[in-house]
Amino acid sequence: MDRVKIVKYSPWLVHFNTGACNGCDIEVLAAITPHYDPERFGVKLAPSVRHGDVLIVTGAVTKKAGERLKRLYEQMPEPKFVVAVGACACSGGVFSGSYSVLAGADKVVKVDMYIPGCPPRPEAILDGIVKLLKKLDGGEGGEGGDGKPSGSA
């Protein structure tokens, strides 16, 4: 439990592309650039999966990449968390009917936070990570579909 508390001060992210269209990948990349600067929260991209705390999964999880994803997850040190970024990683998106995809990261590993969107904006990715950190703190993370529309057009 204590180790979980420590992780929340500086979670290091590992990004794995399981067959994404690169849309989510460039948004994950954009999210670490000066405009959004997640290092304010101690968030940093880790060079190797063995240094990471949070695995960011993008893409529809093709059957070949699914095996890799499982192996990567097993190589991560405890405690570890998985964030699914984008409609594809959440549920398969437009590719859910294809013969070659498993459709959804939760088919392979346990997912702690879903960030829907195609692709989600960098702010949305930050928002998801902040919600994950709050969840680690004991608070409730998810409040999707709260019934409050904002900025309606």
Next chain:
Amino acid sequence: MVGKEARAVMESLQEVLKDYALSTYNMKPSRVVIEVKPENVREVFTKLVSVYGAEGLYLATIVGTDFPDKNLIRVDYFVNVFSVNTYVVLRTYIPRDDPRIPSLLDIVPGALAGELETYDLLGVVFEGNPYLRRSFFVPNDISEKGIYPLRKDSGV
């Protein structure tokens, strides 16, 4: 490129390939389709390269289409003759139960990607290409069953 000039280029192209052409028609937008016999494909390419030069054209893509009702597989070679700004499509039909066609790999090295792709997805054997093999992009569970995904009766 429009009008007279384009027509002149197309006519010269048809003139070059007239020994091999079974029929000639147009595909939208303004691509010349020339139907050739599958065994002549290599000769046609040698001829094209000798006329337009090795730096005058490249093979853009190979398209395989399955026609189960006619028991045929159609293999189209899309060639961009960029030295004269035109596209030519070489169309061949091969039997569906024994899809074989000579490989172009030694004449056009750029055919590699298209041939591997057409083999794995449609099962067209390019004779003389040593790199053909299954399940490089089709997942193992499907290729092990011997299914070619792009065939109409593959059921995937």
Next chain:
Amino acid sequence: MRVSLLKEVLKGIFSKPVTIEYPKVRTQVEVDARGRHYADLNKCIGCSLCAIECPANAIVMEKIPEGYEVPKTNARRIYPVVDYFKCVYCYRCVTVCPTKAYITTSEYRLATSAKAESRVLSLNTIAKAEVKPVG
């Protein structure tokens, strides 16, 4: 270091940071950016066109539960439920809708650890039968 880079460094030192202090300050999102959307059940006629046209099969037509005042135009009493996990926010449903029934927002903060659907949002647009409709 070249002079051009030195100039850049000096400019960087004396200019305001570009970073958006995200959770404290909201990013300026275009008002017509494609965000969360849901059906307005006052306008929806239950034609299922959006469910047919959705490229990701994210829309499922469901029966409106008992106890809601459903407009007469929606004879079959069904309404579209958008699965925000599957939705790719292409707004094809918005543009094909014959009655323009979709309410679009620029809401993008959708991260959640549980399922996210438009059920509650849509049902909130119509009044419950027991309560007299307000306004």
Next chain:
Amino acid sequence: MFNMVEATQVIKIPLTLEIPVGPQHPALHEPLLLKLYADGEEIVKVDVITGYNHRGIEKLAEKNSFFRDIFIVGRVCGICNTVHANCYVRAVEQILDVTPPQRAKYLRVLAMELERIHSHLLILAVTAEIVGYDTLFMYMMKDREYVMKAKEILTGARVMADYMMVGGVRRDLDSVKVERILEILNKVEERVKHYLKVFQEDVTLNKRLVGVGVIKPSDVVSHSLVGPVARASGIKTDMRAQDRYDAYDEIPFNVVTDKGMDNYARAMVRFGELFESINMCRYILTHLPQGEAVPDERRLPRRFPAGESYATVEAPRGELTYYVSSSGADKPYRVKIRTPSLNNIVNSSFAYLNHYIADVPIIFASFDPCISCMERATVIDLKSRSVREVTLKDLSRWGLK
């Protein structure tokens, strides 16, 4: 100590070291496995192993209706989604015999050129990152955000535009938005000029780029390499100039080529195209024709006549082609997508030979790889022909032939 071996003799001990790079690797942002075989520090053989990103999109396109496919093919590649959608939409328009209005053609080109700007900025930034110049990467990504904002103003989303529709585009532009995009373009152009200067002046960048990854023009054509890679070797091939689709017949632009043939030339071609694209966007915004651009999607044709068409488009990475065939049903009979990355990655493994291991990521990046593009269907290249009993030096020389 070994005795000196005659050059004609065969060394049977496998001296080569096998180094897998990818699919999850800090130097490679793409799900691709490059198997390098190195003799000391020198690459003698490269296997490109793929399949991690194959999503079976061509089959998926046959299973969905014509209109749903517009959004599916847009998701072949996130970085170049408008060109994918545009190419498919134009192929379908050919089958339907529909011509979009002039304003829509201009807006389509605007969306595609904005995409080219952000794609080129991205790959130039990644180039800087790979040679170890992280500061420049951060600066360029910072300015790329402005282009993303312009895209958001135009299309309503930062990345996935979903902007193309049969018979037009899906959103129009008002005068306020035109002004805002023009302002952004001015800001970006100034910055791009600065980055060009950095690329030209910086010693580190020059040392890592100049003379590395040389591809001869004859190799470019015979291996079907396209786009900036071909243009950097002096081959003047550009589908915008050749096919003159959409509004490219009215908008003035130059085809940028370079004679350098190396990584540096490819970077310079991309810089040249950035300026061309910025000028084209500016021309479009100041010469936008009046009239309707957005078709009513509820009244589009529902019946598709039998027929076939072949559309091409110049994507940021090169020539992208779509072959669409209709049998008269509501679903396409065959959709064939050939992306530029397929040719540029699969057919180019010869370019790594005789380079140092450390140069592999930068050569790879100079092709502007987009694995998601190429792998909706495809591939492997093994130079396995070269497994012969020859000396390692001969082996490497052989590979270049």
